[in-house]
Amino acid sequence: MTDKSVVQAFHDAAAQGNIDSLKQHLEQGIDINVRNRQKRTAILIAAMNDQYEAVQFLVDAGANVDLQDETCFNPFLYGCINNKLELVKMMIQANTDIDLLTRFGGVGITPASEKGHVEIVHELLTTTEINVNHTNICGWTPLIEAIILNDGGERQQTIIKLLIEHGANVHMVDKHGVPPIELARRKGYTEIEKILLEAGAK
Template sequence: MKNSVQDSTSSLLKAVSEKNATLVAKILGTQPNLEIKDSKGRTPLMIATYNADSKIAELLISAGADVNAQDDLLNTPHLYAGASGDMSILKMSLANGANFDVYNRYGGTALIPAAEKRHLEVVKLLTEIPGYPIDHVNRLGWTALMEAIVLGATGETQVDIVKVLVDAGADVNIADHDGVTPLQHAKNRGMDKIVKILIEAKAH
């Protein structure tokens, strides 16, 4: 019996990697270990998340897969879905116990890379969650607001993301490790619209 369980568990990793939802569903019927990890520390759900395979992710999450299990890169399904703009898997992770104090390899939340990578819908979704750590500072010394300004690509989406963060109550005066504030960075980069938003929010 033990061997058959091990076989079904290793088969699960393979079926998920091959995006075979029918086979995944069949294997789940044998109650395999959902938290088995491959050579990179990825659970079946993490693999499905990297594949942006929401159908298989839904099967695994419904079966009880952990949305907070970290792989060797310290990604979790929740963190990676947020960082990559995968709204489907992100929403599933939020509905199934995503922890906001599990951080990526930069010591950050899902919101910080989402703000940098211009995933406006992700930023909107996360900032609407009561108690979400909007002002969390990662190991680089940056909040989501700071990262949107320092690393975000210039354009209207970047402006919209800054506005969403400010409207959600982000602290506009949290400086980086060098003591430079978001307003100073925005001024240095000639981001006039963002400068205006920050000044109206009492930035200094």
């Protein structure tokens, strides 16, 4: 059992991007995946503090990139949710598990689509095999989230086009049986309605 103060110092080094200190702790035998009270590992803490050199150092040193904290964050999902493209790319390179779920049961592309993170969505669709039709615990696909949880603006329209181009099913309904096109109409999103009609929605 590692002393709490040693764990704290290791995690502080991750937060500060202090690679020399991280290296020293590892040489002294600390578990690279040791967690704090929030179940966060050093690599997640480094990621959440934009310390990408430290993230890469920990990847190279063998950190488990897939361990999730008590809110289901790992570096990949944190990056998808918070529009951290560089981090997402790093995690894809590190062979992160793209099927891990957020606390709402979505995969990484789900919150990225909802929040209008065009670059993240594009990266996931073009460089991974992420499930574009994954359904979360609310019964929503990324396409549905992109429609109902944002403003219907240009970024959302771009994301919806990207999702459709990469296999999003425009007929998959929500848990109440309502199709995406009806959800767009209810919101008054005429541009999104046009995109869906062109994709064969009825």
